[in-house]
Amino acid sequence: MDRQREEMDRQREEMRRLSGVPQHLRSSFELLPPDMSELRVVLLGNSWSERSSVGNFILGETVFDTEEEPDRCLRVRGQLKDKEIVLINTPDLLSPNISADNLRKHVENCVRLSDPGPHVFLLVLQPEDFTEQLKQKIRRVLEKFGGRSFDHSLILISTPREEKPGFMEEYKQHPPLNDLIRKSKYRFLWRKNLELEELLTRFGQIVKENNGEHLKL
Template identity: 70%
Template sequence: MHIYTDDPKPLKRSWSFDILPPDISELRVVLLGNSWSERSSVGNFLLGETEFTEEEPDQCLTVRGQLKDKEMVLIDTPDLLHPDISQQQLTEHVEDCVRLSDPGPHVFLLVLQPEDFTEEHKLRLQSILEKFSDRSFDHSLVLISAPREESSALKKKHMEHPPVKDLITMCRYRHLKQENLELSELLTRLGQTVKENNGEYVSCDVFEDKTETLPADHQSPKQQQTQTSMSIC
């Protein structure tokens, strides 16, 4: 299902995005993590309004918004870390995500709920990122969700949780805490991640493997959809 509008929706506090390289007209961000509610909350925080609902979809969900003279494209995913999801389903979801982020995502925003993030989750998330590209970790930013418990000792314990620490290390120590996080800081860190990669996006391996088999008249999602505000693949 696709929902079309004439123009992307304007987002709030667009001045924070001046950190993006001037030659980038669109920022593409893929949301991954172990909680749909946390990912959708972060997506809505970035957009400044409720576009991602509490009801988790079966497929990838994409929302576009206008940031001054640039666009932001957020691609949220279903629960790819669920233990019952098959490898075939996982590959199909990754391929859908790749097509929606064509020609490739600039940043993977990894939203982690530390209380529930297990070693199995870490290994599965690592495998998912590797399905996109072996360079995915260079383009990843970890966002630690606000803990359910207010104890400072518990907060420190969650940050020292081995699966979380391991993933932060893999992502070149790029991480933020959601608690008391300002929108401007999150946008700035996304922009910094893009700049640290010289404005390049991830050229997804799973997509490249498919291109040789595509028919000559095949159109990319960008060619098929113009000015899409929201789409469900």
């Protein structure tokens, strides 16, 4: 029992530590290797509108239509400081109605668009809609990209449609979301009041943790 309590305390402390960006890492792309000219990011999640809104936020312009979801992956390229960033926005790969054949085709297309491989999977999740079934689905989708996909993953938790006091702590303890946060090595951010510099710094941290390498597909 004591060991279990110690482990829970350690996990809570890790979540608190990683819920904010350390002060010395504030310069967004300083962690990227100097010879790395392009950062490739795949957007996944349970809402096309939220994924597209985040993509537009990253690039500082409206490149994705948040209203109309296409039945294919979309790739856009933008310039951030001295680096290029490539975003691959996916259709709803978590839909319960998607066939195994369509899922395979979308993943194969995403792999082609992110060649030679993505550096980051940005999991944009709506907490009030995130169920155990969706957690299992996103795990299966990531596994189709490779066994080390979670080493390249960052969770971005959207602000609930009906915001209420204490919602951050409530949803952080929601079992399916909590499990996915642990699986992603406690890498997560809240969409509420998120600054671009903070998000880009997290991208840089993930690249550094993976020794500057993209996911081998």
